[in-house]
Amino acid sequence: MSKILVTGGSGFLGTHLCGYLLRRGHEVICLDNFSTSSRDNVAELQRHSLFHLVVGDVRSAIRLEADQIYHLACPASPPKYQADPVFTMETSVLGAINVLEMARRTGARVLMASTSEIYGEPTVSPQAETYRGNVNCWGPRACYDEGKRSAEALFFDYHHQYGVDVRVARIFNTYGPHMAPGDGRVVSNLIVQALRGQRMTVYGDGRQTRSLCYADDLVLGLAALMNSREVPGPINLGNDHETSVGDVAKTIRQLVGGPSQIHFMPLPQDDPTHRRPDLTLARRHLDWEPRTPLVEGLLKTIRHFEEALDIARGDASGFIAEAAE
Ligand code: UDP
Numbered sequence: 001m002s003k004i005l006v007t008g009g010s011g012f013l014g015t016h017l018c019g020y021l022l023r024r025g026h027e028v029i030c031l032d033n034f035s036t037s038s039r040d041n042v043a044e045l046q047r048h049s050l051f052h053l054v055v056g057d058v059r060s061a062i063r064l065e066a067d068q069i070y071h072l073a074c075p076a077s078p079p080k081y082q083a084d085p086v087f088t089m090e091t092s093v094l095g096a097i098n099v100l101e102m103a104r105r106t107g108a109r110v111l112m113a114s115t116s117e118i119y120g121e122p123t124v125s126p127q128a129e130t131y132r133g134n135v136n137c138w139g140p141r142a143c144y145d146e147g148k149r150s151a152e153a154l155f156f157d158y159h160h161q162y163g164v165d166v167r168v169a170r171i172f173n174t175y176g177p178h179m180a181p182g183d184g185r186v187v188s189n190l191i192v193q194a195l196r197g198q199r200m201t202v203y204g205d206g207r208q209t210r211s212l213c214y215a216d217d218l219v220l221g222l223a224a225l226m227n228s229r230e231v232p233g234p235i236n237l238g239n240d241h242e243t244s245v246g247d248v249a250k251t252i253r254q255l256v257g258g259p260s261q262i263h264f265m266p267l268p269q270d271d272p273t274h275r276r277p278d279l280t281l282a283r284r285h286l287d288w289e290p291r292t293p294l295v296e297g298l299l300k301t302i303r304h305f306e307e308a309l310d311i312a313r314g315d316a317s318g319f320i321a322e323a324a325e
Helices: 012-023 078-083 085-106 142-162 186-195 215-226 245-256 280-286 294-309 316-324
Strands: 003-007 027-032 051-055 068-071 109-115 166-171 200-203 209-211 235-237 242-244 262-265
Touching (some): 003 085, 012 027, 012 215, 068 215, 078 085, 078 142, 085 109, 085 142, 109 142, 142 166, 166 215, 186 200, 186 245, 209 245, 215 235, 245 262, 245 294
Parallel strands (some): 027 051, 068 109, 109 166
Antiparallel strands (some): 209 242
């Protein structure tokens, strides 16, 4: 059993990770300031005797003890991280320094949740870790993209300069239960809209692609990376099945049923046209790969949102029960 700190532990991925670590018998400290998450996310976890919630901000020094640190704290949805870009940049950079200082002081191994956003608008596909990226360093996404790039640099600087034991995961688009209904990301938006019978917002012409990974798969990848022997650089984690956003919308509409129509809206500035991870390193070093097919993951996510939003499904229930079998 280890004592494990999860920064951002009440967020979407953090909740899944904390639950997984508790099930594995570890003691978990969740550090969160609830800037983009809700206390409801950890209500269930708080019943566990080995779960401890610390309300705090990673922009300040962290005076905790742990054997391992998963550093997830940062707004991650484009509308949320762009709402207060200075806060996002501070969280990325100061947060990285503070968890790295804690790791240096305690000897803990520390894993950083980096992102596919560090590749920007990629000029190659799929994106391997060797690709240096194509980021607009002063556009609306820069606070997150450049913040995470700086954090990656800090992680490797602390490793080279002070010998801190680091792991860096570049996380591609992930979805699943516990996404905040209003967080603005594509899967949560489209499911909530479809369940409410509202217009389903597809930005641009819907031909831009993403590769969507189910949260449970991603958590297994994070744990595999944390517990792996040292790897020389960052590792992509995600799903390499690439889908257009328009097709995701159509699939969700079909799975939910109901009257929703797809409504095209302007594409946000610097929205990447495609994104797909090269998972060669993850498969080779971690013996890990995503397992959940998109429809199966979407069905589980739809079920979660129905409960969270307390929506009666009506006629769509038969279709969903059939598709789930
Ligand atoms: N998107 C969309 N409708 C929405 C929300 C997002 O069409 O309601 C698009 C968005 O423009 C992007 C893709 O879906 O092309 C993924 O967006 P998300 O915000 O989930 O994450 P990103 O990959 O852009 O960080």
